[in-house]
Amino acid sequence: MSERKVGVYICTGCGIDLLDIEKLVEIATDYPVSLCRTDSFLCENANIVKEDIKKENLDAAVIAACSPRVKTGEFSFDVPVERVNLREQVVWSHPAGEMQSLAEDYLKMGISKAQKLEREEGEVNKIDRTILIVGGGITGITAAVEAAEAGYEVILVEKEPYLGGRVARMNKYFPKQCPPACGLEINYRRIKNSDRIKVYTSAEVEKVSGAPGDFDVTVRLNPTFVLDRCTACGDCVDACPHERPDGFNYGLGKTKAIYLPGASSFPFRYTVDAEYCKKDEGCAACVEACRYAAIDLGMGAKVVNMKAGSVIVATGWKPYDASKIKNLGFERYPDVITNVMMERLASPDGPTGGRIVRPSDGKEVRKIAFVQCAGSRDENHLPYCSAVCCLASLKQASYVKEQYPDAEIYIFYIDVRTPAKYEEFYRKALSQGFNLIRGKVAEITDIAKSTEEEEKLIVRVEDTLLGKVRRIPVDMVVLAVGMVPNNEFNLDYRQGGIPQDKFGFFSSNFICFPYETQRTGIYSAGCVRQPMDVASSVEDASGAVLKSIQCLNLTEQGMAVHPRSGDFSYPDFFLQRCTQCKRCTEECPFSALEEDEKGTPILNPTRCRRCGTCFGACPERIISFKNYTIDMISSMIREISVPEEEEMRVLAFFCENDAYPALDMAGLNHLEYSSSVRIIPVRCLGSVNVVWIADALSRGIDGILLAGCKSGEDYQCHFIKGSELANRRMENVRETLDRLMLEPERVKLIELEISDYKKIPEILNDFVEELEKIGPNPYKGF
Amino acid sequence: MELESESEMLETYMERLSEIQDGEKYKQCLQCGTCGGSCPYGIVTKFTPRKMILAVRANIIDELLESGAQWLCTSCYSCSFRCPSQIPLTDGIIPAARELSLLEGNPPEELARALMNTARYGNPFKESPKKRDRWVKEVDFEIKTLADGPADVLFIPECFGAYHRRCKEVTKAMAEIFNRLGTDFAILGRDEKCIGDSNRLSGEFGLFEELVEKNIKAMEKNPFSRIVTIDAHAFHSLRSEYPRFGFSKPVLHHSEFLAENLETLKEMFSELEYIVTYHDSCYVGRRNGIYDAPRDVIRAIPGVEFVEMKRIKENALCCGGGGGGVWLDSFIKEFMKERPAEERVREAANTGADILVTSCILDIPMFEDALKMTGLEGQIVVKDICELVLEAIR
Incomplete structure (x- = not known):
């Protein structure tokens, strides 16, 4: 590489002048640098750097001053900058007698890195600005109109022949008890009025491949056998001789094989259920009845390919299969129904026209039981709370009260969860005189033990407040079943589909990065992300739209999305030396890498989050970023002075997300720690390549410390599994050390939270002490 | 032995619980009452399993013991099966309370007698261990014992099957089926001791371990490939508890064995x-x-x-x-x-x-x-x- 022009700037403010500045200047100018200046207030006078860059044609600048985490604006120039942290990590955290050699090492490390720094340049990507939305429920519809009205093209794919999903099948919303048709109607109008939204109903996304800005989407259009010219006159239904169970009504009642899929059919036309239609046996009664020639029973499925720039997965939920809860009698007793069925029973367009009656005999309901947590909060079924069932049952109880003012209503619960402002809804509901019994229902049978129990369903429950087991006979039981995510999604990536959390939802870290699916450009929203009510789903849709727009814009400019948003750098693979070991493609937390038939990695730059996990994984060290290479860090390691004999020397890799800021915090609080430690910040512990450890140990450095974020189930790693991977790699390193007759204890990995800064002196000093006990590295001096 | 104070009681209780798999899960009890509603005695007991956990939390175990509720449990497993927090009620919460009751010296008399007999004679009936294989004389074919040589199936009739007048009929029926099927089977005979599951569930953990050791020793006399038993409780214990003590043979309930041989049986x-x-x-x-x-x-x-x-x-x-x-x-x-x-x-x-x-x-x-x-x-x-x-x- 040709000689690069580097300028070195040493600030002497904030106590840095406690150092021997002249000596530092002398060291800097020992290197082939273009110039070295000092300034007592460099952040204020950063202009001098800017002028030098112009005048001297500098390629890079070394700013030896405060932490790279502060004064970022002041010290950002047109050339790459290497910040040497003399303030927080030298003068503020070490006694005067010990700080000089530390500062000298850091300065040397900084200069050697700066000599290799190259400018990261974002490539402007040509992208498709269409947003694909999978699922036409309340979340998908909201996302579609919000995105379209923000100026983006939208493809909305819904597998049913109607829009509105589960919401369209509800009688009323809580807390206002308003009909969902009202809110849906507005959204349908917005969809119809927008020329940016393409809606595909009776359609399924078969496959998504590609990358942000350039997704390939395969959509299967299922035949409805009815053409656009259908006027929805209904003559076909009268003619159709075959019936099907009414799926829209959760199996309550039947429709003809040709039917109108509810008031929110989209487009508003009839559809044929191929499973029940006897067209294959020659029946064409509907075709004959249709005056508009709108039925084509020969229609087949069509597969179409589309392009999209980002994806919102809003595939929603399905009710938990109540027949799995054997003790509650669903399917055994027809009058045990689920909460979603209750919505249909109460709906004016439902199977009974809105009359709540017993499905078994159509009789009125005098006594009814609502069984909460039917399968929810239960390790045998769904371990989580579905968030809406308490409110839904209170709402449904008032449906019953409205129709039967004298009805006895029992609600069996473990805890009533009506958080935040819904408390008011709870109070209003209570004032209607429901019997709330605290106890999870143990059994529902029809085994009568008294005349009062005859012909009834008997709910057996321990009333935990009363401390008594009770048998309560009722006419009908409503099981409040929870939500199960519709989590089938065929993402054609090296690592397969969208990662799920332990409950099967599409969410990787719901506090820090909501909507995040661990697959760049693919966001989840609504109940496939976590159980939520309608109001939250609507909010979720807007949030996910924002994220997908962000992704499009950042991708277009060649930048990373969070957490390194704005980063232009991306990994470059020197493939001639690739051995196809597949570690990088296997370990990439975001499945950014594909493979060719031989196993050579193929980078999808727009999927990449720039964490450097691939770079840490590569045994051939062929992966590098313009501003972060194996060689850069190796040359920094080479600059570390290794004292002979007595004094220990420790190299520490600190993750720049949490551990490095913690170190700054320690400095800010003037906590002192061992000056034997040399810190190198890394993008993530996942980016630590074992070659650095080998380099350092063979140079005689006594110990290596890695500090990163928490791993495991409640991981805090910003790149999901950085510390986990580092841990695994260090296990291998320790084995190697063993073979080299080096003590495995010389390499240590710790998890450090940003708030752990008070522990830093203890952690570092203890490690140095441990090493002192082990003794100096025998390779010292070689 | 009398436990001095309530805190000592609690300590003993907790120690036992800590030795039981998932014993600590009682801390996650939601107090939902599924256990109480599921219990065949839930309607009459003063302490449902849920309330037992409350009594432990409130350190009023003595009230629980006085109520006798711990002795109502039939170990039917409905509560544990349905418990949404998967707390070991049948295997932990209840037998640990029973153990305290035993230590206090006041279990129900009938049960105390059965336990004591089991400790002394290896069966709860106060019958001689020598009579354990007497039923063999009531069938008209030879039945070998494991001590005499190896076998494919080791048949465990357990105490009721060996001694109880009516239950012996079941034992003999099963033996005859083995015989008709030509199964190579043996019994432990006089070496067999009570398999002990009821003792474990009654809080006699020490006695249970003693029985396990004796039975395992008897089973080591000669090789066999698997166990078939007509006793559901023995079946469970051999299959799920004995492995903790080093026993590792497949164990079949006789209904499984019959199903396995159904094709042959169908012809008969x-x-x-x-x-x-x-x-x-x-x-x-x-x-x-x-x-x-x-x-x-x-x-x-x-x-x-x-x-x-x-x-x-x-x-x-x-x-x-x-x-x-x-x-x-x-x-x-x-x-x-x-x-x-x-x-x-x-x-x-x-x-x-x-x-x-x-x-x-x-x-x-x-x-x-x-x-x-x-x-x-x-x-x-x-x-x-x-x-x-x-x-x-x-």
């Missing part, structure tokens, strides 16, 4: 004109998930009409005999007029069946007694599944 079956219902015994069904094997066997017998009761499989009602319940008749009568066994035989009779088939040895004395109490005797007959099979192949 002759027609039986019965209406049959099947009771899912707790330790076959709910506890070990064996629902289909016995049904498959019953349905395969020509001429048999199979009918189901209302509460089946996971939801079957317990006969009341487990967890020492078979010894606690008069104790339980103080709490409850109609015992679960009586409720259950009524449910069985309501199906119109002439035969109530069971698969746990304790069901037989429990249900036969209940038939007398309910006046259903003569209307419906209790048979073990192997008795029905034997009848079909005779």
Whole structure:
């Protein structure tokens, strides 16, 4: 590489002048640098750097001053900058007698890195600005109109022949008890009025491949056998001789094989259920009845390919299969129904026209039981709370009260969860005189033990407040079943589909990065992300739209999305030396890498989050970023002075997300720690390549410390599994050390939270002490 | 031994709980009451399992012990099976309380006698260990003991099967089926001690371990490939508890063995004109998930009409005999007029069946007694599944 022009700037403010500045200047100018200046207030006078860059044609600048985490604006120039942290990590955290050699090492490390720094340049990507939305429920519809009205093209794919999903099948919303048709109607109008939204109903996304800005989407259009010219006159239904169970009504009642899929059919036309239609046996009664020639029973499925720039997965939920809860009698007793069925029973367009009656005999309901947590909060079924069932049952109880003012209503619960402002809804509901019994229902049978129990369903429950087991006979039981995510999604990536959390939802870290699916450009929203009510789903849709727009814009400019948003750098693979070991493609937390038939990695730059996990994984060290290479860090390691004999020397890799800021915090609080430690910040512990450890140990450095974020189930790693991977790699390193007759204890990995800064002196000093006990590295001096 | 104070009691209790798998999960109890509602004695007890946990939390274990609630448990496993927090109630919360009761020296008399007999004689009946294989003389073929040589199947009749007048019939029936099938089987004979599951569930953890060690030692005398037992509680213990002590052979419930040999049996079956219902015994069904094997066997017998009761499989009602319940008749009568066994035989009779088939040895004395109490005797007959099979192949 040709000689690069580097300028070195040493600030002497904030106590840095406690150092021997002249000596530092002398060291800097020992290197082939273009110039070295000092300034007592460099952040204020950063202009001098800017002028030098112009005048001297500098390629890079070394700013030896405060932490790279502060004064970022002041010290950002047109050339790459290497910040040497003399303030927080030298003068503020070490006694005067010990700080000089530390500062000298850091300065040397900084200069050697700066000599290799190259400018990261974002490539402007040509992208498709269409947003694909999978699922036409309340979340998908909201996302579609919000995105379209923000100026983006939208493809909305819904597998049913109607829009509105589960919401369209509800009688009323809580807390206002308003009909969902009202809110849906507005959204349908917005969809119809927008020329940016393409809606595909009776359609399924078969496959998504590609990358942000350039997704390939395969959509299967299922035949409805009815053409656009259908006027929805209904003559076909009268003619159709075959019936099907009414799926829209959760199996309550039947429709003809040709039917109108509810008031929110989209487009508003009839559809044929191929499973029940006897067209294959020659029946064409509907075709004959249709005056508009709108039925084509020969229609087949069509597969179409589309392009999209980002994806919102809003595939929603399905009710938990109540027949799995054997003790509650669903399917055994027809009058045990689920909460979603209750919505249909109460709906004016439902199977009974809105009359709540017993499905078994159509009789009125005098006594009814609502069984909460039917399968929810239960390790045998769904371990989580579905968030809406308490409110839904209170709402449904008032449906019953409205129709039967004298009805006895029992609600069996473990805890009533009506958080935040819904408390008011709870109070209003209570004032209607429901019997709330605290106890999870143990059994529902029809085994009568008294005349009062005859012909009834008997709910057996321990009333935990009363401390008594009770048998309560009722006419009908409503099981409040929870939500199960519709989590089938065929993402054609090296690592397969969208990662799920332990409950099967599409969410990787719901506090820090909501909507995040661990697959760049693919966001989840609504109940496939976590159980939520309608109001939250609507909010979720807007949030996910924002994220997908962000992704499009950042991708277009060649930048990373969070957490390194704005980063232009991306990994470059020197493939001639690739051995196809597949570690990088296997370990990439975001499945950014594909493979060719031989196993050579193929980078999808727009999927990449720039964490450097691939770079840490590569045994051939062929992966590098313009501003972060194996060689850069190796040359920094080479600059570390290794004292002979007595004094220990420790190299520490600190993750720049949490551990490095913690170190700054320690400095800010003037906590002192061992000056034997040399810190190198890394993008993530996942980016630590074992070659650095080998380099350092063979140079005689006594110990290596890695500090990163928490791993495991409640991981805090910003790149999901950085510390986990580092841990695994260090296990291998320790084995190697063993073979080299080096003590495995010389390499240590710790998890450090940003708030752990008070522990830093203890952690570092203890490690140095441990090493002192082990003794100096025998390779010292070689 | 008297425990000095409540805190000492709590300490002993906690120590026991900590040794039981997932014992610490009681801390996650939601107090939902599923256990109480599921318990056959939930309606009469002062302390449902939920309240037992509350008593532990409030350190009022003495009140719990005084109530006697811990002795009502039949170890039917409904509470544990349904518990949304998967707390080991049957294996932990309840037997640990029973242990305290034993340490305090005041278990119900009938049960105390059975436990003491088991400790002394290896069976709860105060029978001589030498008589354990006497039933062998009542069949007209040779049965070898494991001490004499290896075998494919080790057959465990357990205490009821070895000594109880009625239950011995089941043992003999099973032996005869082995014989007809040409199975190479042996028994432990006089070396067999009580397998001990009731002792464990009664809080006699020490005695249980002693029995386990003796039985394992007896089983080491000669090689065999697997165990078949007619005793559902022994089955469970051998399969799930004994492995903790180093035992590692496959264990089959006899209904599984019959199902396994169903093709051969089918060729031997002759027609039986019965209406049959099947009771899912707790330790076959709910506890070990064996629902289909016995049904498959019953349905395969020509001429048999199979009918189901209302509460089946996971939801079957317990006969009341487990967890020492078979010894606690008069104790339980103080709490409850109609015992679960009586409720259950009524449910069985309501199906119109002439035969109530069971698969746990304790069901037989429990249900036969209940038939007398309910006046259903003569209307419906209790048979073990192997008795029905034997009848079909005779």
